[in-house]
Amino acid sequence: MGNENRIINLLLKLHIALCLLFIFAPIAGSFVFSLNSDRFPSLPLGEFSTEWYRLIWEDPLVWQGFANTVVVGLTVAVIATVLGFGGAYTDFRYNFTGKSFYLALALLPPTIPVVIMGLAMLAFLSRVNLSGTTISVIIAHGVMCSPFAMAIIRLRLSQMDPDLEAASWNMGGNQWQTLRYVIIPFAKPAIFAALFITMAVSFDEFAVAWFVSGLNETLPVKILGFLQGQVSPRINAIGSLAFLSSMTLIILAQLLLRSPEDKK
Template structure:
């Protein structure tokens, strides 16, 4: 009886915690359809005018395209670098490996504001600041560790004899890489592409420092936030959230269908 009461109390507690985490997300979605400029309860009329306002804002669209360009490039470059680092860690042992791994994994522990400051100053000295490419360069530094961790995890699930088996059957090192290591890591590579893209999509601090006049969408949101209250933030946030979730869900479905297709085939 007592244990049961405890359990229901704990369950209620978990729901409150989840409520705390999700209320800003849900509220932002709800208020994006609220006609009132100053959101409060009770809700005003249903309206899509904030979405229209966003749609008509050329800056938002430009930021969106820039964010998309950055996200796609960052995903590809950091996944490639992460794959290389993960494979190096998996395959080779050498002196100074712990330093190598520290370089590959440390960037997310450096506060974004400091990364932004350091990147801006460095990139402006080498004449690489103020453009979309500056954001790409900086985001790759921050996203590579995530890619490396995901792919390294996958490699650790691999039978260590698999690569040798490929050599034994006549595959060169490049052949084993192409026909065994790469296909084995493919699920992790796909999720790495998505996760790094999502991290890049949401990153505003470093982008704010280095992008100059070429604002990305999150930087645009930051400037909305600095200005007066505007429910347009809710509208943008909801759209971006939907897009991110759709990407993740789509990737999951593709991966799952791939594996179930092979399962049901006779």
């Protein structure tokens, strides 16, 4: 039995390793190809080269896309986190008729396929003369990102001692003061985590942005353009940089979410 156990455990470990290899090979590949001189990388690999990074560095369109991405990402992070905080607190504190409708509306957007979201947004926003603007991308990403912010903050609120609020009220604090001095400080790590994570989601979202952005393309939409046009390892260079910035945001969020627990 013990022997069989070891073989099975070994096989299971091997299986996990293969899954991780499958998941991460394209990501790692993109890094390697971005530093490789070949236009069509294959085995054996070509020479080390930073050519593709130089090309994107010198491309004004990439810079413009980058600027749009950052503007959209920052705005969306703030909007989604504010909306998500309100939603999370509402779910935490109140019971009302139609609450399940409220929650469904708040949390369902990520389950709608992006092409359908894109089409619906485009049709609606062009009707109100907003399609093709940066605002339209912000509106669409606000819809898609606020559920994530809400979920993150809601989880944190559920860790709060419910007596904390009551104590604040008993000591004469009104609802606003309680929000300002008790709830927001308690939820602060989650609020920052929500800001970073929604920003990262917005950074990588290309499909809906592609439908509604018109000429104000964000960087991921530029990548889609590159994919449709000529084959170019520039995609790998942009992708690697985007990956590094997203990862920085996620690790910051992770540290923020973890540290209060460790201190206790």
